[in-house]
Amino acid sequence: MTGSGTPPTTIPGSDARSNGLPEAAPNPGQRVLVAGGGGYIGCILTRCLLDRGYRVRVLDRLYWGEEVLGHVIDEIELVQADVRDFPGSALEDVDAVINLSGLSNDPTAEYSPEANWQMNAVATENMADACVARGIDRFVFASSCSLYDGLPAGMHDEPPQSSRAAPTPPPSTTASSTCSRWRAIPSARCRCATAPCTAGRRACATTSW
Template identity: 40%
Template sequence: MKVLVTGHRGYIGSVLTALLLEKGHDVTGYDSDLYRACTFTGELAEVPEFESDVRDASVEDLRGFDAVIHLAGLSNDPLGDYRPGLTDAINCKASVRLAALAKTAGVPRFLFASSCSTYGAAGQDFLDETAAFNPVTPYGASKVDVELAVAPMADESFSPTFIRASTAYGLSPRLRFDLVLNNLTAWAFTTGEVYLKSDGTPWRPIVHVEDIAAAYVAAMTADRQLVHNKAFNVGLTTENYQMREIADMVKDVVPGSRVDFAPDAGPDTRCYRVDCGHIARTLHAFKPQWTARRGVEQLYGAFCDSGLTLDDFEGERFKRIAHIKKLIREGSIDEDLRRVHARARAIA
């Protein structure tokens, strides 16, 4: 298939692009590449690309593709909270506009990077895709708003699918340290502390970045009727953990580390467990390969190989919000997160 991946140079996108190429698909990227200085390991796959902000996409950019996989956006709660109006403009309005453009351009399939954070504050129950939305952050709310706006666009020629990924973890060329398992493993490696900022009781479903990428490929290539205007929780039902369980895994893997709590550690309103049975029953090509324990071991090995330091981990290079603020201070991007004196959009 001929596929356009927005955000192809991000944490998930860099892994997904490589997998799509491995599976024989024709991939074009679309990314403003704000994190070009943030590659942690390896190299990103080279594909034809638009180096452009997704807010500036046009119908002509999208013509001729069999599918659009839309990952681009502000990727976490600190970025979402930084300027909530930008979260709405980039994550919501630009995403809805992109879906409308794709439909106008005749793209038959549109896969949207939603999130299990749409469930937000949900307590102890296992939630399937029919559960009520209850987001507690601008990031989560933006995902809900896109799903509600794009679903009515579905018709015989335009088929959206909503990929609600669990909280991601695992190694990627564009590694993120703001994700709970990645964060706790990096704390343990660089300081000896598995540092919890909550009281350890909140539940969270987690899934490896490679398994998220595999879910997109499975949904994109599935029979249309199986995925048409459907949402899928992505992960394994067995991979729901309380924060303290993840912390104990990290302690067991990273030699000499101990679990410690922030002075103001308390309950986190983001508490939910998800049922991933629907994707297992529907997309038989999706076979998750990772568990949390193996993910910790993978990251620990990578940190040993790279000699990760606390300055690396906590610095401006690998912390998304800190890197964005650095680019603004330097004048590389403006307050709307647009590149200053950006090169003209072109396909390489």
Template identity: 35%
Template sequence: MKILITGNLGYVGPSVARYLRARRPDAILHGFDNAYFAHCLTGSPVLPERQLDEQFYGDVRTLSLDLSGYDAVVQLAAISNDPMGNKFEAVTLDINQHTTIALAKAAAAAGVKNFVFASSCSVYGISGGAARKETDPLNPITAYAKSKIGAERELEAIDSGMVISCLRFATACGMSDRLRLDLVLNDFVACALSRGQISVLSDGTPWRPLIDVADMARAIDWAVDRSAANGGRYLAVNVGSDDRNYQVKDLANAVAAAIPGTSVSINTDAPVDSRSYRVDFGLYRRLAPEHQPVVDLDQSIQNLIDGLRRMRFSDAEFRTSDLMRLKVLQGHIDSQRIDTDLRWRQG
């Protein structure tokens, strides 16, 4: 196979490249990325892109790469969380939705067989009661979630023979060669190691399904050559595991149990968090039995502990550091490397 991974120089991309290389040693793997976060290596002694046959650089909004000859395109490129989406709302819509559709249409025209879109379970927004299935109503609250479901709907309307897989991932977590700490479990482990106290910014009751980045890579490996006979030509599927739906307070307590001496502080006066959802992953379990998540919560926590300790991490003020993706983008803007539309300045 010949596979293009767009947005591969972020948090998830290194795990995807590593897994695809291990599972498909004869595949041709290419990356394409704008390199906002290429320098954000965390404990990796070598560039994770060594797994690829070639790395291309550029803005996915103006991608001019010839897609003919590729068997699959994996679209990871995105403004990838709610704080960034709120600050850069127009850019989030442009990259996450409009550019995804342009890329998919170009892929279909070039004869690409499979298109894989990294979507999100955040499209369910506030959803009390039963765990959400793919057929349940959607309630996207944030610019990020709205851009993801907007892209899904437009992808479904593409008239071609290309197999399209929209993977609605649970909340990402786990150690990476380009670690982010602006994710709930990663934040809690960083709090415990640097402060000895986990500060839960909500009242602890919101629900979050979790998936380790290693298991996200397993799902992408399934989708890059999924056949239309297994789920249909177009598929939107929740990706995660039923036993990994957690309340935020339970995540904090699990981290505290793994790091002796850690206390947990919960903001009981916090306003209601608009992002609370449990998710049903039964469809993914039926369609992809050989690609189910294998990294449990305790292992994700331990991998984060080991990785942060290898980095000699001790920054109690990490929420204002370059381990937060919004801070990296703002640093680029303040240094006039990129403009407010997140385009690199020339020279």
């Protein structure tokens, strides 16, 4: 923000190199599947990937309509589908998968706990299984906001610890644990990282591809 005679405010981490992002994309031309690419973060990430030279395929049920992708619709491949019915064909010729699908906050999750579980946990597990089966070596899973429920204001190191006693673990925690288990298996080429601004500072150095 600027004011009369006031220099622009510099946001920490706004410089590309300060958060681990190389000036040039290391693998331009690769095809990236963005599940949930029509969402709040997904539609912005899609534009960023295109600008860095990647080919992008978006999988989304388009709950908010196709208009949210209007700025990139002529530059992407669009697969309109529900992540709970993930079509294996969406992974054809894909080099990497970024999963931003599912319900993103507590109110929507509490409105339909079963849908929340199916979209955020089960669908993530199925998607990552499909990636492992196809030898796709990059799988990025972004947690939902529910992972941080009950935390006081301020910066927190991972893993965050919620102060609210929940009857079951948040689906994001379960899905993240599942991905971590695959990452520890030498034969599985699936990698898991949490996305910047969604789950922690550490991610800034792990998603710079």
